[in-house]
Amino acid sequence: xxxxxxxxxxxxxxxxxxxxxxxxxxxxxxxxxxxxxxxxxxxxxxxxxxxxxxxxxxxxxxxxxxxxxxxxxxxxxxxxxxxxxxxxxxxxxxxxxxxxxxxxxxxxxxxxxxxxxxxxxxxxxxxxxxxxxxxxxxxxxxxxxxxxxxxxxxxxxxxxxxxxxxxxxxxxxxxxxxxxxxxxxxxxxxxxxxxxxxxxxxxxxxxxxxxxxxxxxxxxxxxxxxxxxxxxxxxxxxxxxxxxxxxxxxxxxxxxxxxxxxxxxxxxxxxxxxxxxxxxxxxxxxxxxxxxxxxxxxxxxxxxxxxxxxxxxxxxxxxxxxxxxxxxxxxxxxxxxxxxxxxxxxxxxxxxxxxxxxxxxxxxxxxxxxxxxxxxxxxxxxxxxxxxxxxxxxxxxxxxxxxxxxxxxxxxxxxxxxxxxxxxxxxxxxxxxxxxxxxxxxxxxxxxxxxxxxxxxxxxxxxxxxxxxxxxxxxxxxxxxxxxxxxxxxxxxxxxxxxxxxxxxxxxxxxxxxxxxxxxxxxxxxxxxxxxxxxxxxxxxxxxxxxxxxxxxxxxxxxxxxxxxxxxxxxxxxxxxxxxxxxxxxxxxxxxxxxxxxxxxxxxxxxxxxxxxxxxxxxxxxxxxxxxxxxxxxxxxxxxxxxxxxxxxxxxxxxxxxxxx
Numbered sequence: 241x242x243x244x245x246x247x248x249x250x251x252x253x254x255x256x257x258x259x260x261x262x263x264x265x266x267x268x269x270x271x272x273x274x275x276x277x278x279x280x281x282x283x284x285x286x287x288x289x290x291x292x293x294x295x296x297x298x299x300x301x302x303x304x305x306x307x308x309x310x311x312x313x314x315x316x317x318x319x320x321x322x323x324x325x326x327x328x329x330x331x332x333x334x335x336x337x338x339x340x341x342x343x344x345x346x347x348x349x350x351x352x353x354x355x356x357x358x359x360x361x362x363x364x365x366x367x368x369x370x371x372x373x374x375x376x377x378x379x380x381x382x383x384x385x386x387x388x389x390x391x392x393x394x395x396x397x398x399x400x401x402x403x404x405x406x407x408x409x410x411x412x413x414x415x416x417x418x419x420x421x422x423x424x425x426x427x428x429x430x431x432x433x434x435x436x437x438x439x440x441x442x443x444x445x446x447x448x449x450x451x452x453x454x455x456x457x458x459x460x461x462x463x464x465x466x467x468x469x470x471x472x473x474x475x476x477x478x479x480x481x482x483x484x485x486x487x488x489x490x491x492x493x494x495x496x497x498x499x500x501x502x503x504x505x506x507x508x509x510x511x512x513x514x515x516x517x518x519x520x521x522x523x524x525x526x527x528x529x530x531x532x533x534x535x536x537x538x539x540x541x542x543x544x545x546x547x548x549x550x551x552x553x554x555x556x557x558x559x560x561x562x563x564x565x566x567x568x569x570x571x572x573x574x575x576x577x578x579x580x581x582x583x584x585x586x587x588x589x590x591x592x593x594x595x596x597x598x599x600x601x602x603x604x605x606x607x608x609x610x611x612x613x614x615x616x617x618x619x620x621x622x623x624x625x626x627x628x629x630x631x632x633x634x635x636x637x638x639x640x641x642x643x644x645x646x647x648x649x650x651x652x653x654x655x656x657x658x659x660x661x662x663x664x665x666x667x668x669x670x671x672x673x674x675x676x677x678x679x680x681x682x683x684x685x686x687x688x689x690x691x692x693x694x695x696x697x698x699x700x701x702x703x704x705x706x707x708x709x710x711x712x713x714x715x716x717x718x719x720x721x722x723x724x725x726x727x728x729x730x731x732x733x734x735x736x737x738x739x740x741x742x743x744x745x746x747x748x749x750x751x752x753x754x755x756x757x758x759x760x761x762x763x764x765x766x767x768x769x770x771x772x773x774x775x776x777x778x779x780x781x782x783x784x785x786x787x788x789x790x791x792x793x794x795x796x797x798x799x800x801x802x803x804x805x806x807x808x809x810x811x812x813x814x815x816x817x818x819x820x821x822x823x824x825x826x827x828x829x830x831x832x833x834x835x836x837x838x839x840x841x842x843x844x845x846x847x848x849x850x851x852x853x854x855x856x857x858x859x860x861x862x863x864x865x866x867x868x869x870x871x872x873x874x875x876x877x878x879x880x881x882x883x884x885x886x887x888x889x890x891x892x893x894x895x896x897x898x899x900x901x
Contacts, residue, residue, distance in 0.1 A: 251280075251475050259474050266469050271317035271484055278319055279473050286318040286483075290495060292457055299350070299457035301495040309489040320455035320468075320481035323348065326448050328687055331431070332764050335424045342419035345427045348453055349434060352426075432693045433516050437701045438470045438479060444677075445685050446701045451481050458483075460517055461496035465489055468497045500700060508532040512658045513700065516693040525662050533655055547616040549830055550603040556833035557609040559592050559885055567591035569598060570863075572877070576870045579878040581886060593885060597863050606834050611885065614862070615738060615837050616830035621820045622839070622862040624705045625649045625678045629827075631857070634819035642848075643812040643857050647707040650675075650699035657706050661692050672709040672760065677702060686770070688763035714845035714853055715758055717796055718782070723757030726844070728771050728858065732869070733813055733839045734897060736884050739831035741821050743901040744883065745810060748873055751789055753782040774865075785872065800853050809843060809855045814900050816841070816857065836884040840864030 256276045257264060264272060277283065291304035303309055309316055324341065326334055335342040419427075434456050437446035449470075450456060458466070466483045473480060483497070499517055502510035508529045515523060523529065565585045568574060573595050574584060585591050594600065594612040603616055620626045631644035640646060648657035664671045672690045675698045688709055689695060698704055715724035732746035752771035763769060766776075773781045784792075790802045821829050842858040869876040879895050 260471075263469075263471050267317070267471075267482065268484065270312075270314050274315040275317050275482070278317075279475075284319055284321065286320065286454060289318070290454065292454060298459070301454060301458050303489045303491055303493045303495065306491050308491050308493070309485050311485050311488055313485075317482055317484040320483060321452045322449040322479060322481065323452045323456075324450045325479070327445070328448060329764050329766060331448075332424060332428055332762075335427055336419060336421075342423050342427050345431065345450070346423060348450070348456055349427065349430045351423075351430060429691055429694075432691065432697045435697065436470065436481075438472070439702075440472060444679075447479070449479065455481055455483075458495055458497050460499040460514075462498070464496045464498045465493065466495050466497050506532055506655075508655050512655050513696065515658070516696055523658065523662070525659070525666060530655075530659065533659065547601045547830075548604050549616050549825060550606070550832045550834065554606075554833060555608060556611070558887070559609070559611075564592045564885060565590050566593045566595060566881075568595040570595060572866050572870050576874055577877045577881060578874075579881055581890065582881055593881075603832060603834070608834075611834050611836060613835075613837055615735070615832055615835045617825040617827075618829050618837060618839075618862060620826075620828060621816065621860040623678060624676055624859060625651070625703065627857075627860060628705060630816065630819045633822060634815045641812075641815065642854055643815070645708040645710065645856060647705055650695075650704045650706055654696070654699050657695065658692065661695070670711050670760075672711055672763070673706050674709045675699075675704050675706045677704055679703070688769055690763075710844055710846050710856060711760055712847040713758065714797070714847060716753065716793070718753065721753075721755055721757065721782075725754040725756065726758050726769065726771055727751055727753045728842055728844045729809075730864070731809060731813065731841045731843060732864070733817070733841055733860075734880065734883060735817065735837050735839070737833075738821050738829050738835070741817060741901050742899075743814065743817055744897040744899050745813060746876075746879075747896040747898060748869070748876075749786050750868055751784055751786065753784070755780050755782065774867075783868075797853075805845065805853055805855070808853070810898070810900050812843075812855050812857060813841060816860070817901075837862070838864070838880060 251259070253273070253276050256279075257272065267275065278285070289303060289305045289309055290301050292299055292301055294300075324334075324345065335345070431450060434450045435448045436451070437448045439446050455468075458468075465486055467486055468481055468483050471480050471482050472478070483495075489495070500513050502513050505513065511518075511523055511529060563581060563583050566573070566577065566582050567585050567588045567590070568577075577584070582593070588594060592610055594606075594610065596613060600612050600614045603612070606612060620630055628644075628647045628649060631640055631647070634644075635641045646660065648654070648660070650657060661671060661673075670690075672688065673695060674686060674688050675695055676686045677684070687694070687698060695706055699706075713726050716727045717724050728751070730750040730752070732749075734744040734746065736742050736744070752773070754769065754771050755767040755773065756765065758768060767773070767779065773779050793802055794800070817829075824830075840861040842861070844856045844858055846854045846856050848854050866876060879897070882891050883895055883897060
């Protein structure tokens with residue numbers, strides 16, 4: 241976390257330009273030489289130009305250099321350190337365990353109960369101002385020639401870089417005690433106003449950071465005086481924020497930046513995006529701006545469907561020989577496809593069946609006797625944002641069906657989500673939401689929160705879906721875990737045809753369990769709120785087979801037979817795929833006589849207000865992880881291939897599937 245121990249790597253100016261070329265494109269070229277020198281010599285000279293001051297009840301940064309700061313000053317670019325770098329799912333633990341971090345963040349954020357200037361007992365050798373602070377807050381407008389303790393947070397705390405360092409007595413007092421849970425909770429709730437995020441090229445996960453006191457106290461303006469950009473300096477493997485003037489600045493001019501660019505957004509969307517920092521102008525439910533709220537925006541599916549659709553005149557020729565050749569890039573298929581009617585080949589040209597993990601796009605390239613395990617435009621169910629639209633179609637009058645949670649595409653529908661949040665708040669309804677990226681799986685970058693600011697900031701880091709969190713899940717009693725835990729079930733759906741729609745469900749289903757008793761708190765506790773444990777090291781992966789689960793479930797819930805629950809699941813799956821196929825491509829799955837596909841539907845069970853059990857669809861996965869399926873049911877792929885590619889007269893007749901449509 242934070243900044244690493246620095247090991248300087250020598251780099252000349254040309255190497256600097258080449259290795260940072262993409263980032264330098266965002267920075268005026270006149271500053272490149274000075275930026276290289278400041279990085280090379282770790283030159284933090286912002287203190288020569290700027291000071292912090294308190295104006296009324298807020299901080300602000302002003303130009304303290306009497307000569308001002310001119311745009312043509314080639315050295316007028318400055319490094320801002322990052323006080324804390326973190327991933328949200330471990331942020332709470334860091335606040336609790338890293339000495340001084342929570343205290344420093346509380347002061348930086350001016351939390352209630354934490355004075356602007358920490359109170360310390362004055363001693364005869366302490367002066368007011370530089371090197372120490374008085375026990376009362378400074379008068380409005382008085383400059384503070386020091387920052388609060390610390391510079392960057394790693395194994396320890398660096399001290400201030402802009403002016404004189406605070407006294408050791410101050411550091412010791414502020415950082416001595418372990419923070420209380422209350423303080424950690426306050427910081428965690430407030431940090432979304434101060435955090436920013438960036439991504440690096442080898443990762444799709446955003447990295448969050450909070451700038452040091454100077455950077456964090458630069459106020460927002462729609463007409464900012466400085467530009468700011470995050471910059472990852474490769475030799476140090478560290479990120480910094482950079483600021484440079486957008487116009488000539490005079491002595492005592494305020495330094496401001498734009499917190500979030502809302503160019504092109506409607507006025508309502510712009511106001512929603514700025515809510516984290518404009519609480520004095522909070523958006524009420526009777527605000528006239530809501531008149532701008534449009535109907536739900538349908539995602540531009542044409543931009544997302546890049547497949548070459550099959551010819552409408554193609555006539556598929558099912559495999560007729562005794563053995564069909566199969567090409568696959570999946571190790572599990574290579575290992576477990578042992579049916580005598582199929583044989584593996586190492587080349588696609590010889591194959592009659594292509595069973596691929598990689599996304600297949602060229603459907604017109606298939607020979608008439610060649611099949612593939614994908615449908616054109618199947619992303620309408622496998623992409624989380626498009627699945628929301630499919631679910632809405634299955635409902636009535638833009639109302640979602642009972643098997644899908646209230647959900648919003650935050651790229652298009654942030655104002656809709658904000659209105660729903662405010663409405664639920666006014667009605668004193670629970671307001672816990674789960675925010676997921678469109679295009680990531682395995683639980684990555686999924687966050688649970690009841691904090692609207694948190695949701696808005698996540699929406700600003702890339703495409704996200706916000707769904708109402710299931711707060712009344714059906715739980716499973718695990719004595720080994722200390723109580724009742726969340727669980728979900730995975731049903732495998734087999735689709736041999738779209739036109740007409742033919743649908744099967746595999747009779748074996750799979751279960752995933754949380755490892756800690758469920759409660760509506762501590763939303764960053766992964767093992768309490770999530771069930772995907774098979775990608776985490778050192779974490780228990782609870783295994784209960786479906787035939788063991790059913791009698792235990794019925795023992796725990798004697799008024800609810802599993803058969804009745806499964807009937808509801810099957811009906812839900814029918815409605816999902818009927819809706820997905822109800823419109824022509826790209827808004828729906830395209831008919832393709834040469835396509836077959838399996839999908840994994842992840843489902844949770846929820847208690848209704850009437851005490852019934854309602855299945856809720858979480859997501860649909862293409863090319864699902866079948867490790868457990870093959871481990872415990874070695875004929876899994878044999879069954880699938882037999883159903884998809886053999887004439888009924890050649891099928892065994894006892895395949896473990898249930899026809900739904």
